[in-house]
Every structure is written in C-alpha cells, then in structure tokens.
Amino acid sequence: MHRRLIAPGALVAALLLPAIPAFAAAPSPGAPGIGDPYYPYYGNGGYDVSHYDLRLRYQPATDELEGTATILARTTQDLSSFDLDFLLDVDEVRVNGVSASFASSGQHELVVTPRTPLAKDAPITVVVRYHGVPSTKSAYGFTTWHRTPDGAVAADEPESAWWWYPSNDHPLDKATYDVSVAVPDGTQAISNGTLQSTSSQAGWTRYAWRENKPQATYLTTLAVGRFDITTGTSEGGVPIVNAYSKDLGDNDGSARASVERTGELVDWLSGYFGPYPFSTAGGYVPNTTTGYALETQTRVYYSPKQFANGANTSVVVHELAHQWYGDSVSLKGWKDIWINEGFARYAQWLWSEHEGEGTTQQLADYVYDSHPADDAFWTVAPGDPGPDDQFDLAVYDRGALAIQALRNEIGDDAFFAVLKGWPHEHAYGNASVADFEAYAERVSGKSLSALFDTWLFQTSKPAAPAARTASISAASGPAARPKSWRRIAATNDLHASDLHAN
Numbered sequence: 021m022h023r024r025l026i027a028p029g030a031l032v033a034a035l036l037l038p039a040i041p042a043f044a045a046a047p048s049p050g051a052p053g054i055g056d057p058y059y060p061y062y063g064n065g066g067y068d069v070s071h072y073d074l075r076l077r078y079q080p081a082t083d084e085l086e087g088t089a090t091i092l093a094r095t096t097q098d099l100s101s102f103d104l105d106f107l108l109d110v111d112e113v114r115v116n117g118v119s120a121s122f123a124s125s126g127q128h129e130l131v132v133t134p135r136t137p138l139a140k141d142a143p144i145t146v147v148v149r150y151h152g153v154p155s156t157k158s159a160y161g162f163t164t165w166h167r168t169p170d171g172a173v174a175a176d177e178p179e180s181a182w183w184w185y186p187s188n189d190h191p192l193d194k195a196t197y198d199v200s201v202a203v204p205d206g207t208q209a210i211s212n213g214t215l216q217s218t219s220s221q222a223g224w225t226r227y228a229w230r231e232n233k234p235q236a237t238y239l240t241t242l243a244v245g246r247f248d249i250t251t252g253t254s255e256g257g258v259p260i261v262n263a264y265s266k267d268l269g270d271n272d273g274s275a276r277a278s279v280e281r282t283g284e285l286v287d288w289l290s291g292y293f294g295p296y297p298f299s300t301a302g303g304y305v306p307n308t309t310t311g312y313a314l315e316t317q318t319r320v321y322y323s324p325k326q327f328a329n330g331a332n333t334s335v336v337v338h339e340l341a342h343q344w345y346g347d348s349v350s351l352k353g354w355k356d357i358w359i360n361e362g363f364a365r366y367a368q369w370l371w372s373e374h375e376g377e378g379t380t381q382q383l384a385d386y387v388y389d390s391h392p393a394d395d396a397f398w399t400v401a402p403g404d405p406g407p408d409d410q411f412d413l414a415v416y417d418r419g420a421l422a423i424q425a426l427r428n429e430i431g432d433d434a435f436f437a438v439l440k441g442w443p444h445e446h447a448y449g450n451a452s453v454a455d456f457e458a459y460a461e462r463v464s465g466k467s468l469s470a471l472f473d474t475w476l477f478q479t480s481k482p483a484a485p486a487a488r489t490a491s492i493s494a495a496s497g498p499a500a501r502p503k504s505w506r507r508i509a510a511t512n513d514l515h516a517s518d519l520h521a522n
Contacts, residue, residue: 047137050102052129054190058354058407061126062179063190064103067144069093071195074185077202077224078209078244080171083153089185091146092195098140101133105179106186107159108152115146127159128182154183166308169267171207171245173306175314175321178354178410181237191350192450194234202226203244210243210263212318214300231317233298234448236350241316243306254283258296261319263304271324275305277331279322285333285340285371292370293341294440297348297447303339313511315342315364326511334368334507341367344443352452357410358402358476359456362419363439368508369420378502381491384424385499387417388492393481403453403476413512422475425490429471430464438463 050066053059073090085108105128113122115134125131130148138144154165154172164176165183174180181187198216201209202224213231220226231240247263254260260283268275279302286301303320305327313335314321320339326332345367346360369380378386391397400406400414402422409415427435438460442451445459457472471490474482487493 045098047098047100049131050097050099052103052126054188054192056190056192056353058410059178059190061129062105063193064105064129064188066097066099066102067093067095067188069188069193069195071197072185072187072240073198073200075200076184076242078172079204080207080244081204083155083167083172084151085154085184086151087149087185089146089148089150091148091186093144093146093188095138095140095142095144099134099138101131102138104130104132104146104148104186105182105189106130106148106150107157107182108150108154108184110148110150110186112149113146116144130186148186150186157183166306166310168245168265168307170265170307171203171243173244173308173321174240174242175316177238177314179238181240184242185240187237189237191236191238191354192352194236194350194448194450196233197231197235197240198228199230199240199242200226200228201242201244206246207244208247208249208263210241210247210249210304210319212240212316213298214259215261231298233317233348235317236347239315239317239347241314241319241321243304243321245306247304247306250280252283254287254301256283256287256290256296258283258286259300260286261300261302263302265305265307265324267307268305268324271305271327274327274329274331275322275324278327278333278336279303279305281333282320282336282340285337286343288371288374289337289340289344289367292367292436292439293344293443297344297443301340301343303336313339315339315346315360317343317347329510332507332510334371334504335511337367337371338364338511348448349443349446350450352450352455354407354410355404356452357405357415358419358422358453359451361411361415362402362423365416365420365508366423368504368511369424372502372504372508375504377504380424380427382499382502383505383508384421385493386501386505387421388487389499391481395481398481399479401477401479403472416512418475421492422472425471425475425492426460426468428491429468430460430466434464434466 053061054063071092076087078085113120118135121133123131164180166173174184181189199211203209209227211229216228216230246266249263252260298318305322310323311325326335341364345363369383372378397414400409400412402415402419461468
C-alpha cells in the first residue's frame with residue numbers, strides 16, 4: 021500500500037476545484053441482434069421492452085393491415101439509434117413524443133434514430149405507425165403470414181412478429197401485451213390472453229385482447245376469420261377459450277373432440293408441473309394448409325392436419341405442456357430448445373402412461389431400440405442441436421429419452437420435484453440447459469454432468485453400459501411398440517414439416 025502526500029496548499033486548491041465528471045462514452049447505435057449465435061440478427065441490443073400496445077385494423081378481403089404500435093421500453097446503454105425487427109411499410113416513428121427518422125436495413129431491420137440521443141437506463145416510449153399487405157413481404161426467402169379463405173394467421177417459430185408488428189424479436193425480451201384489432205362485422209379477431217372488450221362501429225368490430233404475463237414475441241398470435249368460439253372453465257378454475265374455423269370440413273369433429281378437452285388436460289398437467297401459470301387457456305384451429313401446431317401463449321395454434329386421422333389429445337398435451345416449459349419459462353438462447361421440446365414430448369409420454377397405452381419406460385426403450393447406432397438420429401445433440409436441426413426429431417424423441425434417463429438416475433421423488441419445481445423457480449423468466457442441469461443437481465443432490473453429456477450432447481448412440489446404467493432398454497430383445505406411438509408419432513413433424521428455418 022502506498023500513500024501519496026499532498027501539500028496543504030494543493031489540498032485546499034483541490035477542494036475548491038469544481039467536480040469533473042467521469043468520462044462517459046459517446047452514445048452509440050444499439051446492436052442489430054441480441055447476440056444469439058443461431059440467429060445473429062434476431063432481436064436487438066440497447067433496450068428492453070416491458071409492454072406492447074398494438075392497435076390494428078385488418079381487411080381480410082385484401083390482406084391490408086394498418087397499425088399503431090406503442091412500445092414501452094428502457095434503454096440499456098446510451099443510444100444514438102436502435103433497431104426494431106419489422107417488415108411492413110412505416111409511415112411515422114416517434115420516440116418520447118418527438119418525430120424520429122427511420123430507415124430499413126438488411127432483411128428485417130427498422131433502424132430508428134431519435135432526434136436527440138437516449139441516455140442509458142431511461143424509460144422510452146416508441147410509437148410506430150405503419151401499413152402494408154403482409155402476404156407480399158418476405159425475409160430470408162420465407163413468410164410466416166398464413167392466408168386463409170376468410171382471413172389470416174400469424175403463428176410461426178422462431179419468428180412471426182415481423183409481419184404484423186415491430187418488436188425486439190427474441191425470447192430474451194419478454195413483455196406484456198394489449199392487442200386491439202378492428203375487422204369487418206361478422207369476422208372475429210383472436211389473440212393471446214383475455215378478451216377485454218368488443219365494440220362495433222360503422223361496419224367494423226374491434227376485439228381487445230390482453231396478455232398480462234410476460235410473453236415472448238414468437239408466442240404472440242393473431243388470427244382473423246370466421247370462427248365458432250366456445251368458452252368454459254376447467255374444473256380447476258382456469259377460463260378456457262377455443263375457436264374453430266367455420267369451414268374445417270371433415271376435420272371439424274376430430275378437432276373439437278381434441279381441443280375441447282383443453283380444460284381437463286390443463287388440470288391434469290398441473291398435477292405434474294404445478295399451478296397453470298396464466299389467466300386463461302385454449303386453442304384455435306384455423307383453415308390453414310400448414311401441418312404444425314405451435315404453443316402460442318394461452319391460445320395454442322393447431323393446424324387442421326393434426327386431426328386429419330381423428331382426434332388426437334396427445335398433440336394437445338404437447339402444446340399445453342409448453343405453457344409451463346417454453347412459455348412461462350422461456351429459453352435464454354435458441355440452442356436451449358430441448359427444455360421446450362423434450363419436456364413437451366415427455367408430457368405426451370406421461371399421458372400415454374395415464375391412458376394405459378404405454379409407460380414412459382416402454383416408450384424410452386422403444387425409442388432407444390428403434391434407432392441403430394449408425395442412424396443419423398444420434399448425430400443430433402438435443403442440448404445444442406444447431407440452427408439447422410433445431411426442430412429435428414431427435415430434439416423431441418432423444419430429448420424425452422434423456423428425461424427418462426434423468427428420472428431413472430435420480431428416482432421418482434426427486435424427479436417429480438424437479439418437474440414441478442423448475443417452472444416455479446423460473447416463472448415468467450428465461451433459463452438455459454445449463455441452468456436446468458444445475459437445478460436438477462441441487463434438488464437431487466447428485467452430480468449429473470456425465471448423464472447430461474451422454475444423453476444430450478454426445479453425437480453417438482449411448483453404448484449398452486450407459487443405457488443399462490440409466491435403465492434404458494434393459495430387456496432382452498427389441499422393445500415392443502407402445503399402443504400410443506401412432507398418435508405420438510403423428511406429432512413428430514409438429515414444427516419441422518413446415519417451418520421455413522429448417
């Protein structure tokens with residue numbers, strides 16, 4: 021330790037000098053991406069959104085959308101400009117009530133330059149007025165805006181917001197939502213959360229929806245069309261809102277026979293995952309040609325194709341399980357997709373066991389035995405599959421197999437404590453695979469790094485000794501196919517069959 025001696029005169033002079041502020045960095049542009057290695061330009065840096073207020077008007081006949089988005093956020097750095105992810109035509113941008121300049125950049129960036137720089141850690145209000153025909157817009161060679169005979173649907177993963185509202189489009193920046201949509205009389209507009217009000221004027225009806233819990237942008241949905249809407253309340257007290265296009269044809273009965281069980285299945289899943297995390301639940305089945313379902317928060321999107329071969333409660337279980345695993349607890353980065361898909365698939369295995377159509381152990385043994393060592397299935401690591409394999413079958417089936425291995429390793433008491441405790445521990449936040457491993461170790465009191473490495477990160481089939489240690493496929497001879505497998509396999513292409521990004 022060195023002491024510096026200061027002469028008395030110098031000390032007095034120093035005390036009389038005005039305070040000189042520490043050097044501050046000049047304001048700089050926010051990054052055009054949030055930092056996700058799978059999707060470098062998704063999301064943005066420099067701010068964090070707390071709320072989106074979307075006031076829209078949509079004409080189904082022409083696919084014309086007009087909107088005003090009011091975005092409440094807080095800066096995370098001194099900003100000279102910032103990006104929003106957006107594709108439609110912008111008419112005006114205001115930041116804190118003052119007109120701002122704006123320009124399009126890259127595939128889907130809207131660059132906003134406020135008239136004066138924004139200080140770090142300051143609340144900001146951004147208003148964007150816009151219009152356009154979403155079906156005419158594309159980025160990276162695809163569109164996620166799905167036209168229907170009587171309207172349109174926004175539901176896709178890992179992005180769909182760009183086609184209908186400006187956003188910070190990454191799960192790390194979750195926010196609450198008010199979505200108000202005016203459509204011609206006789207047409208309905210459906211979105212997430214609770215229907216707050218409806219009002220009619222001059223041939224138009226406005227529907228106001230509110231999601232009061234944090235929601236990732238890709239989990240926000242909009243559906244416009246002619247729907248039959250059913251409402252009710254689960255035995256556990258959860259309000260249910262379901263909707264079906266009026267032109268589903270032969271798929272109408274099987275869709276209703278599946279989705280109308282939402283309340284029952286929410287209550288059943290609550291026994292495994294804890295209290296349902298949102299104020300409402302439900303789903304909708306529009307008349308689309310897509311083949312996938314998506315866990316859009318509180319209001320699940322189902323393609324009619326999911327029910328082409330009859331009722332399938334297994335797909336409903338999968339998407340409802342996501343309300344805990346994926347929606348309430350969202351991934352930190354897209355590489356953490358296993359926490360979403362592995363556990364939603366495992367919920368289907370639990371449902372199979374509940375229905376007496378094959379235990380989780382029988383399903384795990386069947387998956388293990390069905391894929392020989394040279395099958396490409398084993399070359400995909402569910403714990404970090406890469407952007408090209410993010411929705412590969414292995415993330416689902418090998419992902420669920422890893423969960424059964426975990427269950428066998430730590431025992432049922434610890435396993436079910438993890439299953440229920442995890443959504444509570446990280447409710448309405450974000451978490452990674454590494455976070456889950458640490459949590460499972462804390463609850464079970466066991467070191468699990470070797471198990472996670474073997475079942476989630478190795479790009480080869482776990483050898484017989486590892487499988488036996490995890491009590492996987494311990495029986496001699498190939499495992500029999502469980503009765504539930506056909507319905508579970510019907511959801512194997514839940515995302516990958518249609519999603520553009522794969």
